[in-house]
Amino acid sequence: MSGAQLFRKIEEIREMLARVRRMGATVGFVPTMGALHDGHGRLIDLARRETDCVVVSVFVNPIQFDRKDDLENYPRNLDADLKFCTERRADLVFAPSVEEMYPEEPKTFVEVRGVSDGLCGAFRPGHFRGVATVVLKLFHIVEPHRAYFGEKDAQQLAVIRRMVRDLNLTVEIVPVATVRESDGLALSSRNQRLSPEERRIAPVLFQALLVAQKYIAAGETDPAAVKAAAQAVLERQPAMRLEYLEVVDPDEMQPVGKISGPVRVAAAAWLGSTRLIDNLLCEPGAVPEVRMIQ
Numbered sequence: 001m002s003g004a005q006l007f008r009k010i011e012e013i014r015e016m017l018a019r020v021r022r023m024g025a026t027v028g029f030v031p032t033m034g035a036l037h038d039g040h041g042r043l044i045d046l047a048r049r050e051t052d053c054v055v056v057s058v059f060v061n062p063i064q065f066d067r068k069d070d071l072e073n074y075p076r077n078l079d080a081d082l083k084f085c086t087e088r089r090a091d092l093v094f095a096p097s098v099e100e101m102y103p104e105e106p107k108t109f110v111e112v113r114g115v116s117d118g119l120c121g122a123f124r125p126g127h128f129r130g131v132a133t134v135v136l137k138l139f140h141i142v143e144p145h146r147a148y149f150g151e152k153d154a155q156q157l158a159v160i161r162r163m164v165r166d167l168n169l170t171v172e173i174v175p176v177a178t179v180r181e182s183d184g185l186a187l188s189s190r191n192q193r194l195s196p197e198e199r200r201i202a203p204v205l206f207q208a209l210l211v212a213q214k215y216i217a218a219g220e221t222d223p224a225a226v227k228a229a230a231q232a233v234l235e236r237q238p239a240m241r242l243e244y245l246e247v248v249d250p251d252e253m254q255p256v257g258k259i260s261g262p263v264r265v266a267a268a269a270w271l272g273s274t275r276l277i278d279n280l281l282c283e284p285g286a287v288p289e290v291r292m293i294q
Contacts, residue, residue, distance in 0.1 A: 004056070004085040004093045010101075010141050013094050017055070017142060025052035029144035029171075031135060034058040034095075035075040035189035036084040039179040043148040044088040046176055055142050056085050058095040063106065064130025075192050094142065101137065109133045112159045112166070115253050119155050119266055120277065123243055128159050135160055139171055147171050152178040152186045154264055154279045158253050178278075180206070180290065186278045198271040201237050205269055208233040208245070209280040212265040216282040221259045223247035230265065243268040243275070250281060259284065 007013035017027060028051030030043045036058075047054045058081050065071040078095055085093050109129050116128035139147070149157045161173050179187045184206035185199075194202060212230040220226055227245055234242050245267040246255050256263055259282075266279035280290070 002086075004082060004090045006082060006093050006095060008096055008100065010096065013055075013092065014141060016092065017053070020053045021143070026146070027051060027142065027144045028054045029138070029142050029147040030054070030056045030090075031138050031147065031149075032056060032058055032081075033060045033074065033189070034081045035077065035192065036081045037187050037189065039150055039152065039187035041084070041088050042179050043150060043176050044085065044090050046174065047146065047148050048089050050174070051144075051146055053092065054090045055092045055094060055144065056090045057138055057142070058093060059101065059134070059138075061101075061130060061134040062098055063102070063109075063133060064127050066124045066127055073193075075189055094138075101134070106133070110136050110163060112162050115158045115162050115251075116155070118255070119244060119246060119248065119253060120268060121155065123268065128156070131156055132159055132163050136163065136167070136169075139169060144171050146174050148174045148176055150176050150178060151281075152188070152278065154250070154266060155253050158251060161251075178290075184210075184290075186276075188276070190274055190276070193274045194271060198239070198274065201239055202271055202276060204234060204237045204240055205267060205276055205278050209265050209267060209278055212247070213280050213282045213287060216259055216263065216265075216284060217287045219284055221284075223256055223259060223263075226259070226265065230267070234269065239271060241270040243270060247282075 028047030030047055032040055060074050062071055082093055110132035111129050112132050121128050149160060157175055164173055183203040185203045208230040211233050212226045215226045215229050226247055230245055234240050247263050247265050248255055250262055250264045262283045264279050265282055268277045
């Protein structure tokens with residue numbers, strides 16, 4: 001098996017992708033911070049099916065971290081990530097250094113107001129500004145036809161979609177359903193930090209969201225009632241410290257006053273020193289499919 005080709009320099013991957021596009025090939029892009037798992041694999045697989053050249057970026061972006069210890073402790077293993085990309089048949093891996101991406105202190109940032117204000121944005125100051133800025137930089141470097149983002153990070157997906165629309169970018173944003181362990185825990189690079197006991201408890205976050213989804217499917221229109229039912233599930237596990245649980249518009253990511261159509265129930269909670277996030281799309285009268293690893 002020929003390996004995915006590694007690039008560390010912006011100009012070198014730009015030159016390679018210019019040749020690819022001159023041949024008429026389509027470029028699919030999967031931006032990541034590494035520590036790749038089957039959730040990322042689902043993104044790469046879809047890009048492989050839909051585009052001719054698959055590019056995966058591996059870059060732990062410092063400007064989206066609000067805590068220094070979180071940045072320092074973020075898992076990094078480029079050799080394992082390269083092997084993963086090769087096994088998933090990605091073509092190119094772009095893994096720049098911080099100095100390559102930010103040769104000097106940046107003074108230009110992208111801020112997507114409204115969509116980024118609540119939920120994680122309220123608890124991680126500057127996070128989505130950092131996300132939008134680095135994603136725009138990566139889009140300019142890779143110039144993909146399609147870019148693939150997981151619905152697990154629903155607020156991030158909404159921020160990127162709005163940025164693309166507002167700035168008239170030509171890339172198509174492709175959402176990909178959350179991939180879950182057999183017990184429902186959403187796959188995340190941060191799950192590596194969970195102790196065995198914390199890992200046992202972690203699926204309660206998904207169980208709380210399922211309760212919210214059932215209430216909404218059954219016709220409950222009051223967000224407060226839905227939140228109370230979901231929070232009651234979380235209260236059974238005192239080790240799980242809830243940061244937020246909200247019923248929001250799926251595009252604007254703002255809380256709704258009444259449930260009259262599709263909404264996202266989104267939550268963040270702490271287990272020990274690990275922050276978990278998850279969400280479910282919910283709709284009156286319907287229970288959307290949830291993907292589990294078989």
